[in-house]
Amino acid sequence: MKAHNFWHPVLKTKDIKRQPVSVNFCGKELVIFRGENGILGALEDCCPHRRMRLSKGTVRGNRLVCPYHGWNYDRDGKGTSPSTSGLRPCVKSYDIAEKYGAIWVKELHSTAELPVIVNPEFHQVCTLHYRIQAPLELLVDNFSEIEHSCTTHIFLGHDLEGISRVESYLEVTEDAVRIINKGPQRKIPRFLELLLGYKRGSLFVGELEVLFSPVHINIKNYWISPNDSEFRKGEAQGAVFFNPVNDQETEMMMFSFMSSELAVFSRFLNPLATFLLDYETKLDKKMLEGITNKNISIVGMQLGRFDKVLKLTRERIKSLYWQKDVISLR
Structure with a gap:
């Protein structure tokens, strides 16, 4: 849908802390997480291994760890499996930004600009x-x-x-x-x-x-x-x-x-x-x-x-x- 190409605010900034958070993005279920380096990631909320919700997992370092079998992913969705060396699972990732006290997401390759919504004097x-x-x-x-x-x-x-x-x-x-x-x-x-x-x-x-x-x-x-x-x-x-x-x-x-x-x-x-x-x-x-x-x-x-x-x-x-x-x- 074209709607996913546009930036949408999905979460207040103060609502993302150490744990990943499940959000809705125009009908899609995403997970938002913040690494220890402070950088945000937005991924599809589904581990490609056994379809567990990644939002039920934890953040270790700068990676999101699935709670079911420990497969883990960086903010680009590139993953590793502790049990199968050389396996490179991948989760769909989204563009993410932080502005006006909210976290915004859009489709990765969309060229839409983040909305400017107020006079800078306010x-x-x-x-x-x-x-x-x-x-x-x-x-x-x-x-x-x-x-x-x-x-x-x-x-x-x-x-x-x-x-x-x-x-x-x-x-x-x-x-x-x-x-x-x-x-x-x-x-x-x-x-x-x-x-x-x-x-x-x-x-x-x-x-x-x-x-x-x-x-x-x-x-x-x-x-x-x-x-x-x-x-x-x-x-x-x-x-x-x-x-x-x-x-x-x-x-x-x-x-x-x-x-x-x-x-x-x-x-x-x-x-x-x-x-x-x-x-x-x-x-x-x-x-x-x-x-x-x-x-x-x-x-x-x-x-x-x-x-x-x-x-x-x-x-x-x-x-x-x-x-x-x-x-x-x-």
């Missing part, structure tokens, strides 16, 4: 990882429209009274879908207003860019004054990457960043922002897993003005990510 707040019982397309639907913020979320976004006044703009290219939503901010606690520099009556703006190589969404959130276009406060940036486990389950990695003007408060703000983002995302997870019919087809749905993006993203996921022929979803 500093990272957190990396969060979830597994959600819903198909890839439904997760992309959820994170590319703002209407659900009225009922699903508590802090940022809009409420039911103000959603009709939200202006939404859509820009479409062959490889991206961009959405800008601008409207009244829902009421939030006063301490958050002071902390984030929010002014009462400001408009909440959410800029979303959905990309497909791999499937991910870049996000910018900030406030502007209705009467002063120069006012722009409390900007936060982030990215959401998706890793389809199967047709009914998807892993998701979230990266959150804070503007440099707030960096001086990072010791206090980072834990608070991490807690709030995790809390709000778990509300998304609960809502997505509660959908009664998780069929990705939009045929027969009665859609509103914020749902134009559904058809557009599905077509591009199919053609750019999976590289399949697209049949119009009209």
Whole structure:
């Protein structure tokens, strides 16, 4: 599948220690391990000898040792057998990289570049990882429209009274879908207003860019004054990457960043922002897993003005990510 040619985040960096870890990479089971030299390896999670999971093994020196018979492999998948000298078993290996607090993998000979997901003037707040019982397309639907913020979320976004006044703009290219939503901010606690520099009556703006190589969404959130276009406060940036486990389950990695003007408060703000983002995302997870019919087809749905993006993203996921022929979803 073309999807495996793209870099996907599969594990938080802090979750790999001395023991190897099993991960999912677009439906493939891999093992991630770190040698004593600190260098990471990513291999197929199956010993070619008797098909034991290598993730059940141990790391000795810079090699991954199968727990069943002691066959062992380096980060390139080149192996040796303690019992049969001269035997050279081999396990499929993958490219691996470490960035933004996550471990990324892709097919070995792919030329795809590791995504750059944030303005360098911003500093990272957190990396969060979830597994959600819903198909890839439904997760992309959820994170590319703002209407659900009225009922699903508590802090940022809009409420039911103000959603009709939200202006939404859509820009479409062959490889991206961009959405800008601008409207009244829902009421939030006063301490958050002071902390984030929010002014009462400001408009909440959410800029979303959905990309497909791999499937991910870049996000910018900030406030502007209705009467002063120069006012722009409390900007936060982030990215959401998706890793389809199967047709009914998807892993998701979230990266959150804070503007440099707030960096001086990072010791206090980072834990608070991490807690709030995790809390709000778990509300998304609960809502997505509660959908009664998780069929990705939009045929027969009665859609509103914020749902134009559904058809557009599905077509591009199919053609750019999976590289399949697209049949119009009209």
